[in-house]
Amino acid sequence: MHETLERICELQPQYSAENTPAMQERGRLVRGNLKTEIDGLRSRLTRALGPFGGDLLVEASDGIGRKTELPWVRFCSRNMSPNPTEGFYCVTHFSTDGSAVHVTAGCGSSRFHKGSSVPLPDHELDAQTDWARRVVIEEFGTLVPFDDPADFGAKRALPISFQRATAISHRIAYSDIRATDFGELFDQAARRLRPIYAAQAIGRDLTDADQRELEVASALNPLIRTSGRQGYGLSAPARRAVEKRAMDVASQFLRSNGYGVRDTSSSSPFDFEATLGGTRIKVEVKGTTSDRADGILMTANEVKLHQTEKGNTALIIVSSIRLSEKDGDYSGSGGTIEWLLGWDIDEWLHEPTAFRMTRPAMTKDLSTS
Incomplete structure (x- = not known):
């Protein structure tokens, strides 16, 4: 040689x-x-x-x-x-x-x-x-x-x-x-x-948005082949462990900064109501195993909230969460936090990633024609 x-x-x-x-x-x-x-x-x-x-x-x-x-x-x-x-x-x-x-x-x-x-x-x-x-x-x-x-x-x-x-x-x-x-x-x-x-x-080089897009694309088309991504996608238990870790990190961060915190994730399109000095803000939390925090996926209701209540909302991104598994049970650890208070959603690029297609109601019974 x-x-x-x-x-x-x-x-x-x-x-x-x-x-x-x-x-x-x-x-x-x-x-x-x-x-x-x-x-x-x-x-x-x-x-x-x-x-x-x-x-x-x-x-x-x-x-x-x-x-x-x-x-x-x-x-x-x-x-x-x-x-x-x-x-x-x-x-x-x-x-x-x-x-x-x-x-x-x-x-x-x-x-x-x-x-x-x-x-x-x-x-x-x-x-x-x-x-x-x-x-x-x-x-x-x-x-x-x-x-x-x-x-x-x-x-x-x-x-x-x-x-x-x-x-x-x-x-x-x-x-x-x-x-x-x-x-x-x-x-x-x-x-x-x-x-x-x-x-x-495990998708650490992808943004959270790309991770989730890949999961959706794989579900819609199981034959999709993207280099290094065959079989990629977090299971439901693993995803719940990531989300729980993100919520725990975000809650601890808010409390350590003097906020009173109320968990609203089960009933609202945001995760926490945080109060400080009489001011209330609505906080969205996004957790990901990705090392990149420059792309997230949001639901239509989440987007609407941040647009209509601009100035009264915040975004917390917890990236680089690490997963461990034992006997099918997952737990999350670590995480790098980014706190965007008064987040202006319109300063970020919005891209449609998938469309829900619904058949319109038929006005005529085609079986009788």
Whole structure:
């Protein structure tokens, strides 16, 4: 593998979008030699990925049609990342000037939204890579040794997007290739991909709204297939545990801030009536296992309440709730609270996610016609 990596680096400064002899050689090395050599680590990578290693996929590209600045070889779970535009995966890149090899983990350029995969704008791509870094730090306490800048020297739009989509990266200088144990390095990368997959499998990378949309979409169409989401969806007991944890966290927060609290969740389109100094506000509580608090799902009655009583309502979002289960009983713990007092619902984007279709009453008995 060392000789292959060195030779690809040596060919990088000769980059051309055309299929020159140098680019033909580079393509053979990337799509042939290097892909085969990484595939030769299959048993080791499968173990490192744990429950996500059974469908290990290894694939490579040096450009479709015109050659790319950044040829790559990636490995991943086929289910979690069926193609390079979806999900997270480990990928080997090369500096455009041939100075280094980069072993990385990053994501594709689309995500699940409103029932399908959609392209990610830059701010969403940044949010996804930041989320993945936080998951790795949560698991390992550090990004080291994958804490190098994702700067491969790209100048063209698509390769630049590869850089932006990189969550963690380890740079190996050309002079250090021979001294590097790449089998160990790929193993370490796979072990960091594993907790990212585990977090995705329970929807931590989705907003609460997207989580619930996916549950609805799966119920309406059981054949729906979205990468990494087969079988996803909280059971009714698990959902109740999340909601209970959110209510407990919100109640404790309100009381610690001097509010008198009355639970109204069983009889009103809001969860608490909170009183402080003679002022009463109606508080809506949303709880989620998601690590992202920028999208929630609301009923028509909840939306109407916040619109008609604007200024007298508040929203509490409790995200990052963790679930534990024993003998079928679920309990929630943790949670990050966001308190939006005097929430202006019209400052948020409203998107219809599903429609209730009701057959109109018939004015004529068709059976007699």
